[in-house]
Amino acid sequence: xxxxxxxxxxxxxxxxxxxxxxxxxxxxxxxxxxxxxxxxxxxxxxxxxxxxxxxxxxxxxxxxxxxxxxxxxxxxxxxxxxxxxxxxxxxxxxxxxxxxxxxxxxxxxxxxxxxxxxxxxxxxxxxxxxxxxxxxxxxxxxxxxxxxxxxxxxxxxxxxxxxxxxxxxxxxxxxxxxxxxxxxxxxxxxxxxxxxxxxxxxxxxxxxxxxxxxxxxxxxxxxxxxxxxxxxxxxxxxxxx
Amino acid sequence: xxxxxxxxxxxxxxxxxxxxxxxxxxxxxxxxxxxxxxxxxxxxxxxxxxxxxxxxxxxxxxxxxxxxxxxxxxxxxxxxxxxxxxxxxxxxxxxxxxxxxxxxxxxxxxxxxxxxxxxxxxxxxxxxxxxxxxxxxxxxxxxxxxxxxxxxxxxxxxxxxxxxxxxxxxxxxxxxxxxxxxxxxxxxxxxxxxxxxxxxxxxxxxxxxxxxxxxxxxxxxxxxx
Numbered sequence: 071x072x073x074x075x076x077x078x079x080x081x082x083x084x085x086x087x088x089x090x091x092x093x094x095x096x097x098x099x100x101x102x103x104x105x106x107x108x109x110x111x112x113x114x115x116x117x118x119x120x121x122x123x124x125x126x127x128x129x130x131x132x133x134x135x136x137x138x139x140x141x142x143x144x145x146x147x148x149x150x151x152x153x154x155x156x157x158x159x160x161x162x163x164x165x166x167x168x169x170x171x172x173x174x175x176x177x178x179x180x181x182x183x184x185x186x187x188x189x190x191x192x193x194x195x196x197x198x199x200x201x202x203x204x205x206x207x208x209x210x211x212x213x214x215x216x217x218x219x220x221x222x223x224x225x226x227x228x229x230x231x232x233x234x235x236x237x238x239x240x241x242x243x244x245x246x247x248x249x250x251x252x253x254x255x256x257x258x259x260x261x262x263x264x265x266x267x268x269x270x271x272x273x274x275x276x277x278x279x280x281x282x283x284x285x286x287x288x289x290x291x292x293x294x295x296x297x298x299x300x301x302x303x304x305x306x307x308x309x310x311x
Numbered sequence: 312x313x314x315x316x317x318x319x320x321x322x323x324x325x326x327x328x329x330x331x332x333x334x335x336x337x338x339x340x341x342x343x344x345x346x347x348x349x350x351x352x353x354x355x356x357x358x359x360x361x362x363x364x365x366x367x368x369x370x371x372x373x374x375x376x377x378x379x380x381x382x383x384x385x386x387x388x389x390x391x392x393x394x395x396x397x398x399x400x401x402x403x404x405x406x407x408x409x410x411x412x413x414x415x416x417x418x419x420x421x422x423x424x425x426x427x428x429x430x431x432x433x434x435x436x437x438x439x440x441x442x443x444x445x446x447x448x449x450x451x452x453x454x455x456x457x458x459x460x461x462x463x464x465x466x467x468x469x470x471x472x473x474x475x476x477x478x479x480x481x482x483x484x485x486x487x488x489x490x491x492x493x494x495x496x497x498x499x500x501x502x503x504x505x506x507x508x509x510x511x512x513x514x515x516x517x518x519x520x521x522x523x524x525x526x527x528x529x530x531x532x533x534x535x536x
Contacts, residue, residue: 147444157439
């Protein structure tokens with residue numbers, strides 16, 4: 071579904087991605103773990119060209135997104151993204167946050183979009199907040215809103231960029247629960263996370279990144295119980311105790 | 312002396328209140344025209360500055376830097392004498408020339424206000440919009456601008472206050488503004504201090520009440536955030 075070929079990304083003289091070739095299949099749930107500064111988020115943001123790779127290519131559903139003449143906006147509609155800092159739109163109501171893109175991009179009529187928004191909000195327990203502005207929401211509620219806002223475009227894949235890192239501890243659970251139901255529904259997900267327990271529980275495959283490379287990967291059980299790479303071992307030794 | 316001062320002020324006011332009032336009207340009119348068109352052109356320049364076409368953004372940057380780096384009085388002189396030469400067929404009045412010079416000046420400052428307002432919007436907002444599939448223009452219109460307006464409006468109000476004071480330079484060309492009223496009264500009454508004090512108080516009342524209004528408005532904008 072998504073393939074990266076020899077992906078490099080430099081910020082000035084700093085090499086952040088150091089040649090990543092990966093294949094993400096439909097239905098996979100991939101967690102990306104690793105120390106901060108290892109390039110996890112940059113890699114994720116390269117998948118929908120929020121960061122333009124310095125070299126290499128990103129192929130999504132058979133289309134090389136880096137090629138000239140490709141309408142990236144069209145492809146981004148199929149790749150939902152959830153950010154660490156939610157990035158919900160403060161000037162719109164909760165419901166408008168969800169309906170803006172589908173209506174503007176002519177995916178749904180206003181009425182259809184409204185109905186679908188109601189359904190999505192009910193699914194994440196935010197029905198009573200539909201007409202509120204996001205400033206009235208807690209962090210966990212904002213992130214749940216951000217998730218359904220992305221879902222309203224019926225994406226083929228969801229990209230999560232540290233979705234719980236900015237949350238108060240008591241709100242992490244509610245957001246992870248929403249992601250988990252998505253996973254159970256068969257959504258293809260790529261999740262950059264520091265929640266090791268969660269990664270182990272929901273992933274079909276875990277990538278360990280360090281210094282701009284995927285150093286090791288495997289099923290969660292393999293990677294967490296029996297890491298081979300000394301870097302993986304050192305990292306897990308620090309974060310798991 | 313103080314007795315004279317007081318009575319001179321009363322005399323000036325009773326005799327020339329109409330002139331002062333007209334001065335207030337023209338000063339406000341000049342300021343309004345300046346900020347109104349300054350906002351339109353300033354916004355255009357701000358968008359030009361952000362343009363991906365190098366020549367366009369360089370032109371806008373150059374414009375802003377040159378205007379902000381030279382005195383307004385010089386610009387007034389320049390356009391006052393240059394515009395009728397350049398556009399003789401337009402038969403520009405001196406009021407129009409002064410207005411155009413003020414608008415050209417204010418546009419540069421408004422450009423920076425608009426640019427700063429846009430920059431103050433969290434880049435994550437635009438990123439979120441782009442990941443939903445919105446293009447650059449839709450993102451600007453639907454997501455960034457509505458939020459930037461909240462930063463821009465109060466700053467525009469402050470620009471209006473600044474312009475009210477700056478229009479006093481236009482009196483160099485006797486356009487009938489408050490400072491022109493001062494000059495007229497000074498000439499006919501042979502008084503310097505008294506009409507200055509009157510005009511000063513009027514300017515202060517105008518700018519002070521406007522500033523108060525703006526901060527009230529700003530607080531309300533903040534509350535709705």
